[in-house]
Amino acid sequence: MKVIFLGATRGMGRALARELARRGHSLFLLGRSERELEKSARDLELHGAPAPVGYARCDLGQPELFEGALAAAEAALARADTVVVTAGLFATQEELEANAELAAELLQVNFTNTILFCEAARRRLLARGGGTLCVFSSVAGERGRKPVVLYGAAKGGLTRYLEGLDHRYYAQGLRVVTVKPGFVRTSMTIGLKPPPFAGEPDRVAKTVVNAIERGRTVVYAPPIWACIMAVVRRLPRFVMRKVNF
Amino acid sequence: MTTEELRQATSPQWCSPPVLVAGWGRFPVCEARLCANEDLGLVTPHGSLSRGLGRSYGDAALPAKRGDALTSTVLADRLLSFDPETGILRAEAGCPLWRIIELFLPRGWFPPVTPGTKFVTLGGMVAADVHGKMHHSQGTFGQHVTSVLLEVADGRRIECSPEHETELFDATLGGMGLTGHILEVAFRMQRIPSPWILEEVETFPNVPALLSALHQAGQHWPFTVAWADLLNPPPLFGRGALMKGRWALPHEAPSRLPQPPKSMKLPAVFPNWFLQPWMIRWFNRVYFYRAQRVRGRRVVDPESFFYPLDAVLDWNRVYGPRGFTQYQCVLPAEQGLEAHQRLLDRLLELQAPVFLAVIKDCGQEGRGILSFPRPGISYALDMPLSNRTQQIVDDLNDIVVKGGGRIYLAKDALTRPEHFRSMEPRLERFLTVRRKWDPTLRFRSALSARLFGDDP
Numbered sequence A: 001m002k003v004i005f006l007g008a009t010r011g012m013g014r015a016l017a018r019e020l021a022r023r024g025h026s027l028f029l030l031g032r033s034e035r036e037l038e039k040s041a042r043d044l045e046l047h048g049a050p051a052p053v054g055y056a057r058c059d060l061g062q063p064e065l066f067e068g069a070l071a072a073a074e075a076a077l078a079r080a081d082t083v084v085v086t087a088g089l090f091a092t093q094e095e096l097e098a099n100a101e102l103a104a105e106l107l108q109v110n111f112t113n114t115i116l117f118c119e120a121a122r123r124r125l126l127a128r129g130g131g132t133l134c135v136f137s138s139v140a141g142e143r144g145r146k147p148v149v150l151y152g153a154a155k156g157g158l159t160r161y162l163e164g165l166d167h168r169y170y171a172q173g174l175r176v177v178t179v180k181p182g183f184v185r186t187s188m189t190i191g192l193k194p195p196p197f198a199g200e201p202d203r204v205a206k207t208v209v210n211a212i213e214r215g216r217t218v219v220y221a222p223p224i225w226a227c228i229m230a231v232v233r234r235l236p237r238f239v240m241r242k243v244n245f
Numbered sequence B: 001m002t003t004e005e006l007r008q009a010t011s012p013q014w015c016s017p018p019v020l021v022a023g024w025g026r027f028p029v030c031e032a033r034l035c036a037n038e039d040l041g042l043v044t045p046h047g048s049l050s051r052g053l054g055r056s057y058g059d060a061a062l063p064a065k066r067g068d069a070l071t072s073t074v075l076a077d078r079l080l081s082f083d084p085e086t087g088i089l090r091a092e093a094g095c096p097l098w099r100i101i102e103l104f105l106p107r108g109w110f111p112p113v114t115p116g117t118k119f120v121t122l123g124g125m126v127a128a129d130v131h132g133k134m135h136h137s138q139g140t141f142g143q144h145v146t147s148v149l150l151e152v153a154d155g156r157r158i159e160c161s162p163e164h165e166t167e168l169f170d171a172t173l174g175g176m177g178l179t180g181h182i183l184e185v186a187f188r189m190q191r192i193p194s195p196w197i198l199e200e201v202e203t204f205p206n207v208p209a210l211l212s213a214l215h216q217a218g219q220h221w222p223f224t225v226a227w228a229d230l231l232n233p234p235p236l237f238g239r240g241a242l243m244k245g246r247w248a249l250p251h252e253a254p255s256r257l258p259q260p261p262k263s264m265k266l267p268a269v270f271p272n273w274f275l276q277p278w279m280i281r282w283f284n285r286v287y288f289y290r291a292q293r294v295r296g297r298r299v300v301d302p303e304s305f306f307y308p309l310d311a312v313l314d315w316n317r318v319y320g321p322r323g324f325t326q327y328q329c330v331l332p333a334e335q336g337l338e339a340h341q342r343l344l345d346r347l348l349e350l351q352a353p354v355f356l357a358v359i360k361d362c363g364q365e366g367r368g369i370l371s372f373p374r375p376g377i378s379y380a381l382d383m384p385l386s387n388r389t390q391q392i393v394d395d396l397n398d399i400v401v402k403g404g405g406r407i408y409l410a411k412d413a414l415t416r417p418e419h420f421r422s423m424e425p426r427l428e429r430f431l432t433v434r435r436k437w438d439p440t441l442r443f444r445s446a447l448s449a450r451l452f453g454d455d456p
């Protein structure tokens, strides 16, 4: 595969990019800090990605950069067939309620701008006859829940968008992979108390690469979260009003 | 607000809520906040100490004061560069050894020195100046380190090496994190002729025979280690096996790559009563018997050779919540083995519950001011914690002080400061360098509070 990757510098993105590199796939990195991108590019080469791993600046806060960044990636990779998006912001519901500016930024980045980025990527993939678009949403988008009202709303919207994309463009060769992580231990979640079944990025990475390679549409990672969410989706409203998860 | 500022606002310190942390021995246990980030620079300001994978046994990676923040390095784990001409690999301090082995063994490279587990970070390997089965041939890890990027107390980042800021470099090797946060490490990897190990096992009826064979073997074999049964009563007491190894030559080795061995996970912490001396006595008999059976040469994969204990992840859980300690000391051997005999006699007298005993041959002392190994024989003794353990450690330390030996800080939890001072004439020099770079003693640990008298 030839993969354009937004978010490979940290967390699950770092682990996923490494897993792709180990399996010998070509990579081009997009992200907001050149210094971090440079270091991650070298790390991925040492993990087995064909050298050189190139990179370009692309900030989800600045949609005007999307086209240029994707063009640079396509020029470097020649016929990129996969786009992966793990980039995203997280903040607790309390923090978001206390800080309207932060809430606006999070909704903008995780919903509108992520979708705009996916639109740009989708157009390029379709123009060359199809390809894979793998995007990290979240189990937080499955049900409105007390600790993730705003974050979950953005992720829920993103999930719905990805579902529509799959329906609309499947026939033209677009393969959409929606990843729904449960709680995974990364710096994004370091301040939170881990629940049971917390996952590790390296395991998530293996699950996701397998899903991409096998063309699965929706992936829960760790997989146990599929069962957990199946229950949570069915809980009656009066229960959801009571419980704190 | 820029996104960066927003991010600061979302998780101002990248710190966990207070959690219980411990070393590999699960004793002592202490509350701490762990601050972790891929970008170490964001979390070094908070931490009074860096912590890697927590494979030191005692209190070396624990906070001096309950609830203090530690900088956890494990997310800063990138490889930064590798030069196949010189073999120099540079990586971030949280990079685990297993990652390096996984990536470089198939390409014909191996770290020149490895401890008995691959679940350690480069930062931890430098801070403890680790040694392994190859100490008599290759020295400590620090001897292969070409440079360390260190963040010192005032926040400056200093690249120190055998050529530059040498005093700080020497204090950092084996300095147990007390000179600052190690951010990056560069060291020389070793070329290997094949990814397989040629191993030879021999058994001996008593410790003196084992020691002389260990010493002999060191002249010809780059890797040696001995295991001894110090739990069964005589005449079984002191029986042991000597493992010798070297990299197999291409014609001796299979042409395929070794498969990383599958490891098993223990589901939970076992109850305290689970592990009983009689079980280990039987285990030791079986182990000895098996060693007799496999005597002779065979080709094995390097992971089972270097890391037999890694086959069971979390094996420390079998000791139960009480935890255990590893007492590791080195005793000089130039002037006879008197102190060694006293140590063994004392263990017998005390009926010390030594569940695992590993004996190693140490070569020349390295350059780390507080680095552990010195010429002689090292004994590593695993014992479950009980109300007798302090007494046993005190008694053994008496013998080590008289015998001119010293203990290994990366394993220690119970040594008293008086004992430590009498076995470490080098301590003053270390503390002088430390005070020069860190006059307010910003960096401290439970170990430095216990042994160096730092205020908690």
Ligand SMILES: Cc1cc2nc3c(=O)[nH]c(=O)nc-3n(C[C@H](O)[C@H](O)[C@H](O)COP(=O)(O)OP(=O)(O)OC[C@H]3O[C@@H](n4cnc5c(N)ncnc54)[C@H](O)[C@@H]3O)c2cc1C
Pocket: B024, B049, B050, B051, B052, B053, B054, B055, B056, B057, B060, B061, B073, B093, B094, B114, B115, B116, B117, B119, B120, B121, B122, B123, B124, B125, B127, B128, B129, B130, B131, B132, B133, B175, B176, B177, B178, B180, B181, B182, B183, B309, B410, B411, B445
């Ligand atoms: C099964 C087993 C076998 C072992 N065998 C051996 C052996 O054969 N030889 C040997 O020498 N050791 C051995 N050890 C001990 C181990 O190698 C050392 O304790 C090593 O330091 C552990 O690394 P870590 O990353 O887990 O560090 P931690 O245990 O987290 O920390 C150890 C020390 O290093 C400091 N430190 C860690 N990272 C940094 C950093 N980035 N900057 C500054 N200071 C830092 C900490 O403050 C602490 O003082 C063994 C341990 C186990 C569990």
Ligand SMILES: NC(=O)c1ccc[n+]([C@@H]2O[C@H](COP(=O)([O-])OP(=O)(O)OC[C@H]3O[C@@H](n4cnc5c(N)ncnc54)[C@H](OP(=O)(O)O)[C@@H]3O)[C@@H](O)[C@H]2O)c1
Pocket: A006, A007, A008, A009, A010, A011, A012, A013, A031, A032, A033, A036, A058, A059, A060, A061, A086, A087, A088, A089, A090, A109, A136, A137, A138, A139, A140, A180, A181, A182, A183, A184, A185, A186, A187, A188, A189, B003
């Ligand atoms: N961790 C969890 O438990 C969890 C659960 C459910 C869903 N998720 C989702 O899974 C994805 C990955 O999570 P993670 O925990 O791995 O996150 P992470 O460790 O915080 O990593 C986030 C990545 O996104 C990049 N990024 C953030 N904001 C960006 C922006 N404005 N422009 C460009 N790149 C940006 C970061 O790059 P920089 O290096 O520039 O910071 C980083 O590479 C996210 O979408 C998250 O919402 C996570």
